Amino acid sequence: MFILRRLDSVPPESFQNQIRQLVIDHVGELSSVAISTDNPLYPLYQYGVGLEVHQYLQAMDGTRGLAVQLLLALDAEAPDQLLGFALALPAQDNPQACVLAFLAVLPSHRRQGIARGLLADLQSRYACVELNAFAGCVPWFEQMGMQVVAASGPQVLMSSTGQASGALVGRLDIAPIYQTLEVRQIHAYLLKQQGEDAMIEAEQSRDERLDQLAEQAQACVRQRKTVH
Secondary structure, eight states: OEEEEEESSOOOHHHHHHHHHHHHHTHHHHSTTOOOTTSTTHHHHHHHHHHHHHHHHHGGGSSSSOOOEEEEEEETTEEEEEEEEEEEEEOSSOTTEEEEEEEEEOGGGTTSSHHHHHHHHHHHHOSEEEEEEOGGGHHHHHHTTOEEEEEETTEEEEESSSSOOOOOOOOOOOGGGGGSHHHHHHHHHHHHHHOHHHHHHHHHHHHHHHHHHHHHHHHHHHHHHHHO
């Protein structure tokens, strides 16, 4: 069993650490580039996406001008243990709209209704919930009442209303994250470890996969629009 806990301020360090670990362990599912575990660039995105989520959590102190909400799924018998989380960005100009930025559940506790519960909580509070999902995840979100709106690069834009809200949602500028000293150091280490040719091949492999995902997203949208 699990319990849900909503947070509107920076979570305790213990939860931050568990969230960060969950992100790092499953960055391929959470990153918009869907980096694969066998790609030499994987550690780079583990750090980058982990830092992105960390900065969103820090922004919950209200000093960065971002609206961030965190929903935790906790073990009912050990409420200090994180089972999953949802990080949402409420719209700044529409109290009825929000964007689900991250949704993750421990593999050991999947298929137990946790992700369903996290999303349902958001849907109960916002008339329009938007998110981006890879084509393979679209059927699950459709079961939760989300509808396909349009292709969005390698992902599919989905909304609980079937339309894009057009609401103003504050987001982090993640470009600086990938220009930090730490990222450059990780890249330099990978370059030394793997060699220049392997790194170039890794970037090509990542880009080719993104192209494939973009085609899948477009096909998914076309299929839905044809059916409906």
